[in-house]
Amino acid sequence: MSLTLDQLNRCAPDEFAAALHGIYEHSPWIPQRAAARRPFATLTALKQALQQAVTDAGEEAQLALLRAHPELAGKAAIAGELTRESTGEQARAGLNLCSPEEYATLHRLNAAYNEKFGFPFILAVKGPLGRGLTRQQIIDTFSRRLDNGRANELAEALRQVHRIAEIRLNDLLGHVPALGNQIMEWAEIIGAWSDDLDGLTCAYMTAAHRKTAAQLATWMREAGMDVRIDAVGNVTGRYAAEDPAAKTLMTGSHYDTVRNGGKYDGREGILLPIAVVKHLHERGERLPFHLEIVGFAEEEGVRFRSTFLGSNAIAGRFDMSLLEQKDADGVTMRAALLDAGHDPDEIPFAARRPEDLLGFVEVHIEQGPVLLERGLPVGVVSSIAGSCRYLIELTGVASHAGTTPMGMRRDAATAAAEIILAVERRCSGTPSLVGTVGQLQVPGGSVNVVPGACRFSLDVRAADDAARDAAVADILRDAEAICTRRGVGMQRELLLRAAAVPCAPRLMTQLAESTRRAGVEVLQLSSGAGHDAMAMAAITDVAMLFTRCGNGGISHNPLETMTADDAELSARVFLDFLRHLRAD
Template sequence: MTTIATLNACEAAGFVEALRGIYEHSPWIAARAAQARPFASLAALKRALQSVVDAASIDEQLALLRAHPELAGKAAIAGALTAESTSEQASSGLDRCTPHEYAQLHALNADYNGRFGFPFILAVKGPTGQGLSRQAIIATFERRIGNARGDELREALRQVHRIAEIRLNALLGVTPSLGARVMDWCETLGTISDVETNLTCAYMTPAHQRTAACIAGWMREAGMTVHIDAVGNVVGRYAAAQPGANTLATGSHYDTVRDGGKYDGRLGILLPIAVVADLHARDQRLPYDLEVIAFAEEEGVRFRSTFLGSSAITGSFDMGLLSAVDSDGVTLGDALAQAGHDHSDIAGIARDPALLLGFVEVHIEQGPVLLERGLPLGVVSAIAGSSRYIVELRGVASHAGTTPMGMRRDAAAAAAEIVLLVEARCRQGAALVGTVGQLEVPGGSVNVIPGACRLSLDIRAADDAVRLAAVADILAGISTICAARGIGERLVKLLEIDAVPCAPRLMAQLGAAVERAGLPHVDLPSGAGHDAMRMAELTDVAMLFVRCGNGGISHNPLETMTADDADIAGRVFSDFLLDLPQA
């Protein structure tokens, strides 16, 4: 049987031959990677092969892509594929296409090749390695054919690496069982929704309560004691080897945005449960209590107030929110009561910081940085602070045909200039981003110069000084633009949240676990908010990011990740837990 040890020990020619089927008709990849031996792990081998492709010339990369067959193409129909490609296409039923599907794929292959100059490449075994449906393959084909060529070239190469990863697993007899369990759980929860057409799980709805019950059941099966607290947090505790130990907390949220993805928040709950299940199966205890907290609410969809679950844990729950009303006129307090929770117990949820070793959250990145770097994992350095405003602009509405260009007080033109100002200023700072997510011309008409415009500002950075400097420059620039155009302005501040740095000691320990897995330790900021921000009020925090697919998209049904990435994240997290000092 082929193992990492035998690959390390054999001659270079034997190494190349052993990996002959991993990258389609491209033995030069294994030949160059052989020079980097010995490999400490499968992850290190995958990384070395990927690095060879990344460092190759554009002509070599294109030759690699062109070595791959079309999906359900002429070579497949003629039985002329490699054994690996034949198995992969069959796993998704591409050898059983209907005449209509063959026609669709034939037309898509021709259009794609004409647009990009290489065949469409997709790891048809999918995120779990079990195979995508033909409908999913065609939908992905149709979506990606609209990409820019440079973006699609990078995506095609990523798909090549995913195909190689699956083939390496088969060669070495490796099954990402922990990651597959997490993916299966995410799929199960993804079917529990407030609506039939997409995944929406809002606070204290029936779907939310069913989701909590599923999580609680998996926690019990994993060997934890479980309770659901007065705000709906599902809390599983895996007791230490000795009683009276302090506690390390982990977890994330199980509510979703409307029409959301399957992994946001939920990965950070289900992955620790899977790790605990493995520890329990080996009858292994940690030197501290491990508490997995499935926070009931983080997104603010139903009652427009975020972090309800983690604020209760930190003792900062605002009891005034019990009177908040949803779109149906139901108060938050009534929603809790209808679900069987007593709001008078909320104060007792708060944890004693003296008993906590820290809080470590695992989360999908929700962005493209790890994906672009070809890395499955990253250690979060800080969670970005945020400044949010509504900007109201007042010009003069007048006739679009009779008012000369130089005599207009056009509020929408001022808004357009502000959008470009935000973009230009936020390109100047590291880990600084700015977004105008809302832009409205109230009562606008095609033949009337806009007399009013309303837009939002969202400025984020992991460094508060960087963020506040950008905000100051942007607000000053808005005033300058408005003065030059004769536009009145009004600013309404919506939010000001400071950045939350992660604890260096926990970052270092996570990074060391990443390196022990054979991967580089890379730090990166989080631009999104997380429950860890609230938990930082109570204890030291850290975060482990896991790579997103599909361009890093999140809060979207296209949000995706792989069982292999979940698996290595689970093994790194387990190693971190076992190596963590007790104080």
């Protein structure tokens, strides 16, 4: 029979530490220090207390903890000298079955890693789903992390230790993250459908996009919802209240992706509430309001260079002129919709009435490192940054690289370089303010020609519109001065201006209450990324719950990841929020 949290709360301190023996490798001091924080209301609170004990211990104790862990497929593993827990974990990943070549690779990586960092490489080999990584995934992760700096790698190694401890603690207490496992399993299924052979690309109204929409509709129906797909491709599942006159809370996110993107961006915010509704439906539990989950058809703007198509349609702000936009193959959006069986002229009828809504709450992977660095699985979003995007073109004089003296050049590329550094200077040191030049081109450039033209993008974002606009004004003024001094012309085109969106305090407060009840310290953080909630804010109050993003916070990338346990906790917070939602 599994140990229970109640037993851990009631036993003597030495019994508590003995019961958690092996959770942290050869480090009984961790549960000994965490025992003082009892009682723990939730398993998550226990995990957080154990983690805090490590954080508070200082680097010397942390290094001792890391060095207590064995090397992967190292001498201790071959000699059968590992702890029972480590033996099972390495075997689960097949590290006891390595080929001679794989052993040689791992031994070489272990040696290089220890020489560089002074502690062994640590990886939760059971992976984000708890089922085990492949040997190739382990080797790839090993090689990638060797490029880290020491401070970043020390932090990552400790995070991996905590993940190992989390999985072991789940096993000890018989805890299965059922909702999290379901969310991750669904993400794997639709994550395999792509426009490209390599990586995940799911662009608007492609075959992969339409297949994904159909699957979301199926899962919604199986979860007990009434489902429809509207004219823009939004997939909506409605879990009705007993009172037909009740108001509606909306949730959801987008199911399209960037090119070669991750499996959880957007999609977590659809799959997680479906899993929650499935849980409610299986219990025969209804909410006092209608709950609508919307899989927004398009947010990323990959195919037709037009973002938030799905949520703008729901908000009644869809620009019908966009239907004539063409993709790279010359196909119009209208033609793509018709080919998929949609009637573009019906798009305006997708709009919701503000008076029918209680609000819109979006769950989303953070796409950044803030929660990861704080050791927190979830966070409450305070605002969504507004952005300004420009396309800037500089015109100098193309001339011979060998015969044009340095002081006589009108070099468009060096002017661009100086402007880019000005962006970095201006946007550093101000909270939530970021500036990015993500595209940079020298059209028709040649190795032996001074660049006569340069084209680059500028993206400036901040949680406060005034701070963003002041930064943009300063950057453009500096850019003009730089170009004047260098004899270079400048033209700029405003591509996008989106206002920052504050989240509704009443919804934020209730998300914070649910987070606290789950046993997690409440952290409010702003989002630098755009979300469908920005469009939905035009018709109702909005709020967001972030889930921790792994691999250093990487997103819009195949390395984007989260764990089943973090997905589970987000789902439990969202479920608690639904059960306690106050309309006032």
